[in-house]
Amino acid sequence: MNAAGFPLLSLLTFLPLAGAVFIMSVRGDDATVAANARWTALWTSLLVFALSLILWFRFDTSTADFQFVEQIDWLPEFGVGYHMGVDGMSVLFVLLSTLLTPLCILASWESVQTRVRDYMIAFLVLETMMVGMFCALDFILFYIFFEAVLIPMFLIIGVWGGPRRVYAAFKFFLYTLLGSVLMLLAILAIWYRFGTTDIPTLFAQPALPTSWQAWIFFAFLASFAVKVPMWPVHTWLPDAHVEAPTAGSVILAGVLLKMGGYGFLRFSLPLLPNASAEFAPLIFALSVIAVVYTSLVALAQEDMKKLIAYSSVAHMGIVTIGLFTFNQQGLAGSIFQMLSHGVVSGALFLCVGVLYDRVHSREIARYGGVAKIMPSYALVFMLFTMASIGLPGTAGFVGEFLVIVGAWHASPWLAFGAALGMILGACYMLWLYRRVIFGRITRDDLRALLDLSPREYAVFAPLILLTLWMGVYPQSFLSFFEVSVAALIQRHEAALSLPRLAGIAP
């Protein structure tokens, strides 16, 4: 059953926690503790990443079944078990989380100087929660990881954030909590109905009655829409991104937003086929509004991070369009878009972080002519800008293209809306790039800036590689989830045809 021969997923999940406990036990003066905390966190997360590569090599892409499964009883009298496993839809998210965490730790090496120990602990705990969430195959277990993410993220924004960090941290926490408690009720309803929260068992059950499906769909929507975030509940995101430290933004954009999309994919679509089909137009409408509206808002931003934050909302709008098209291109495109957005937007936040570390300002007007002083940086920034726009040959293109193809099957107008997002995306990203990188050097203090340091090269190198790899040869990633997506669509169509048959029979 378990291809690795040992409980790999639990190890991936709880190894960071062990690292955090180790850091907690470090004693000594501040400098020693900080150095120890940094190195421990880095090595722990690198080790986790190395172990997670086993998933990449040993994952069987020819089946839609869950793999690397582990299962033990946990709350047996209520049918809740500790059940871990990955399928094609979740395995790459696990890898994304384990990849971004060491990069985040490396990116905060010098920029975080206060309470380094707590910071590193928070990131390792965060990694535990993220990996656990993508591996959980029990609804209650999923919910625990899903919501526990709030604790470290709240502290990361609140302690190491910018001037309005308290407001941003509260808004982030309460928005997300409000959404997820409604999902909790839906989970309890499912639990009550089926007597189990085991996800593979739930998939094998006949679909819920249509009236139930609608309620549960909206309860899920409340949670996942806030996480994604969809218009109009996206307003926490710009605040959280702007105030969070660079690495916090990277994880937020790179992984936490994917939790919403993953939630739709894992729960809403397979468990609620009728409601998903019925309310797809609603999702499409909200997504198109998100794409167009937040793109326009992004055009008007004067803060680099805020601009990229709004662009995230737009890109995630493309993802939600793709998810509800229910065809191979749309769904695969959505997953690919989530992965590429995880890499590209994370990298863009890191790019902003590079400038912020040097100048301590995120104001676009504060910069200009950076290309002359930091040529390598300008090149790196350009690559990710292009990837964000969706230039063919970069990661961003494949996902958006597939989603637009999928959307065309649903409705040409939908495809038009999604494509509009790409055009507007080109406008705001290129304009941002022009204002920051090109032009004359308007401020004298910019002349003293140093180009990328070796540490920063090390942070960007894997992301550059991935961006190009995903753009040039997407098949090596698509092959992971093609079978799972096909199985999902097949299930969906089978479930939708049932009531029609029942309707025909007397």
Place this chain on the structure above:
Amino acid sequence: MNWTLAMPELVLACAGLAILLVGVIPRANMNQIVSMLVIGALLLAGVLLLGQEDGIAFGGQYVADAFGRFMKLLVLVAAALGLVLALDFNEREGLAKFEFPVLLLFATVGMMIMVSANDLMSLYLGLELLSLSLYVVAAFNRDSGRSAEAGLKYFVLGALASGLLLYGTTLVYGFAGTTNFTRLAEALNAPESAPTGVVLGMVFIVAGLAFKISAVPFHMWTPDVYEGAPTPVTAFFASAPKLAAIALLVRVLMGPFGDLAAQWHQILVLLSAASMILGAFAAIGQRNIKRLMAYSSIGHIGYAMMGIAMHSRVGLHGTLLYMAIYLFMNAGTFAVLVAMRRGGRTVERIDDLAGVGRTDPAMAFWMAVFMFSMAGIPPLAGFFGKLYVFLAAVQGGVWWLAVIGVLTSVVSAYYYLRIIKVMYFDAPAGALDARPASLSMVMAGAGILNILFFLFPAPVLAAVQVAVAALMG
């Protein structure tokens, strides 16, 4: 008559009398010795309790069962923790009188009688023994105006509640002809024919008990008493008596009035909803952390009552689990509150915790654990308490109550987060005084239980299961 069944209570009561005699010996550190003796007596009672057999004693007045043992163990733990919290505090505040531990001990005896009551008479006896002890300890800091006010307020309102309870008792006795729970259950097994007088009496009894657990709208005394009483006393108030009163409420409603569930279901649902809402919203504006905890405890009682209101196994399971977890969240939180001293004086404003994350990382960490746990954020224990009561509400089909429950838990998350914000995000307001090891141990112990509950829930759940089975078959 099988009086040996009540051995834990008897031993505890006799120990109380003996310790009272020891206490009058003039020695310098008599408070310490007496406290240790009392803790020893509580431990002994606990051990005896574990060996207790099931049965009925004292002419049907007293019942021993798994449910009672479970709740009594919680009560004993709560009382012992309250004493530990008071140990150092009383010395520093000049309250180190040996009567204090003895009063807590008698209150504990009262609570154990309440939990085991099988008759409206023994119910009242236990309740009064508890209340009389509590009136005194609330006003224990007698030179402080606020403490005296707390004691007096508690006394006057408590007397009113006792009056309500007694009135209900007489009504029930008058219409049903018996005060014994077993015989009441037999007399009331046809709910349609239950005399209105009995229903009315039941309402009065529920009101009297609702006062003890400070459920809205019988909560008026809580913020003032919590604020005025010495902090360890508040810690005690917030845990042990509530546990005992919840146990009593459960026993009365599931036992004699079990067949009137349709009637009391509505009352409890309303009390629960009102408590959750008030607990969530009234706490937002508080500046004094003890007042805040008062409203927070009102909210928690609302969640616990949600489980009782469902009159189902899952519901009772949820309530018992909730109270067990609440006990440890509460003990830890109050250990932090007792440790809040600056310049030799207690400080009680939330802002006094400012920057504790930097000046005292260990305490801030534990406090953050307790606050997240109270807010019900997984994977901490508080989440599991809420999970089970919400499940009961969903199962009982009372959707709106579950929705109110989750929404108020978001609202209350705001003020728990505010405490974390003050501790971690704000600039330090000066270091707090060094705290005694006893408080650190309570914090760490309660904190570890809160964190690790999700790893080993099985033993606790099994104990709860046995307790539920004893009551609901």
